[in-house]
Amino acid sequence: MNSSALPTASRPGFLARRRRAYYFFAVPALVVVGAVIIFPWLFTVWMSAFDWRIGSVAHFVGLENYVKLATNKRFLESIVHTFYFTLLAVIFPLILGTAAALIFHREFPLRGVLRGIFTMPMMATPVAIALVWTMMFHPQQGVLNYLLSLVGLPPSLWVYSQSLVIPSLVLVEVWHWTPLVMLIVLGGLAALPTEPYESAKLDGATEWQLFRYITLPLLAPFLIVAAVIRTIDALKAFDTIYVISQGGPGTASETINLYLYLQAFAFYNVGNASAVVVVFFVIILALALVLLHVREKTKWV
């Protein structure tokens, strides 16, 4: 704070000028953020106050779009579908990915090769995966029902049943993204200190106790990161669902994203779609705050 020690102090106004120069350098970043984030966002909020279909005249309706959404059964169901899908698509990869990481963390022959093979699903294109799974799900011609028949189980309807469609879509998601969780947790395991294990073993701790009281707490920050990434991915899942079920049968697997896509790009109902985006944004924001809170807490697990 003792600015008199600085040689520049002899020239009053230099700091102020330099500060002005700093502002100038921030302009490109501000322009980009303004153009690609802030402006579209404000414009979306603005559009959500209009009854506007592309091709028709827009009418200002204030909050009417939001009021309608609050009683729109289909939209409310799509929120439930989104949460149901997200919950399953976060929990299962998390459990299976952690288990896979614990296995691959041990030394055994061909570990590197097997690990590489295990991460392969992650590298495939979602739409291609979706098309292949659609064929596998076919209730009469699909390979999944053939496999079930080999072990004497009755055929399932998979994505062709209203009650099974979301779990079946989650199956694809689990297959696709478990390797990502594994990679994150493997990284965590590699960074763990060895001393606590040694002293615990000296004290006679069992394998389960080692895992429950040492590995798991130390891994918690990594698991939270994996959970956050998975949650974001699952919330924005669109491609696989769109290709496999198109939100069907009926609307049984219609998530907010699919509903939004229909409103905006199939019905050109821009006003309503903008309102959906705003509501979805608020939901994500709330969820992010909860996750951040959980993350803060896990530091003391």
Place this chain on the structure above:
Amino acid sequence: MTRPTHDNHPDALRRRLLGASAGAVALGALPGASLVRAQGLAAFDWKKFKGEKIEVFLVKSPRGDLLSKYHKEFEDMTGISVGSEMVPEQQQRQKAVIEFNSGNPSFDVIALSYHVQKRQFAKNNWLTDLRPMMNDRSLADLNLDFADFAQGGLNYAVEPDGRVMSLPLNLDPWVVYYNKELFDAKRIAFPKTFAEMIDAAAKLNDPPKGVSGFVARGLKNANVPVWTSFLLGYGGGFIDKSGKLLTDTPEAIESAKMYQTLLAKYGPQGVSGFNWNESQSLFLQGKAAMWLDGIGFAQPLEDPTKSRIVGKVGYGVMPAGPKQRVSALFADGEGISTYSKKKGPSWFYLQWASNKANQTRMLQAAAGAPVRTSAYAAAQASSDFKSPKEWVECMLASAKIAQPGLPVIASVTEFRDTFGIALTNMINGADPATELKKATVDFQPVLDKSEKT
């Protein structure tokens, strides 16, 4: 033997076409020569717009590919250069809306699917009325020959007030594919009426053997034409003159019951999630006796590497309903943007794209079912034409009894969505009357709004 024919054919046709048009010009010049000169009008000349450049916006499909492949021919013939853009169907529809709304679209010529885009384009006046150019002897090739266009296609291209906003290129009437082996085994003839159709499905349905009596789309949105195929046969319609939906009338409910019976009772398990591809794979494996869908599937069905029923496929015209015999029709064509500054050259492109040579090629490449009747005879005359004769007969018979398979409204996608969900619910046991009434109540305000402004 087939190679020389294959290589020569397009050229031969082109020469014939060029010769014919040159002849037409000569003929036109003879009797009315003084008249033409007196009015300062030139006779028709393909080179009239030499040196101009147009942009065409097509759908990525076998038809778009085929036209693009022969753009060079058009460029050589007219001296007009063609820039073309092709994008997949869904994206093409979105991009068209956005570009037209900007008031300055990047294209002069645009391909359109009538059942989705016709009303939308017409309502917004996005296309150019072609009549002035059609009636201008200096602009219209005498070979255009409108009498050659199937009526179903022309119905789609012409507005209620008589304006011609596009030229139709491809027809897609819905037909019943049937497995002759399964039919013969039970000594059942192909049904002539709806009642016989349900009866046949009941008799051929054999779940222990994994054979379904009937298969068609159950997936929402995609499934609506299956129902409207029945609706039209029952004498039902979509909308009355005052703009009121007719989708909860007794005819609509009866046809929905038929849909429910055929799919839920005699269809495969899980059919409520089936689109055309799932239906196709079931039928290809010989596991469905009848399949109702668009006419464009002959190629995979007759392909030994994909199909187990090669040579056993029957191509049946939609059976007659209690009121009439109708094949639900879909079609696509091309129009000229109202914002285009190159309307003359664009009109030349349209005439070329819909000429007999291109229409015949479409059929030969199995890229679609041309709207020109003469293309069928021309294609069959060629030795490398693979589609079965029965398919051609089915196509021609269906085109004669074809009616639009969806209402011509701007909000057609939302119509399909709303009624598609109702139909899916019916497959899963809901009552057709209740579902249709609910869908009608839901959709009426959407329709009112989209057709009003």
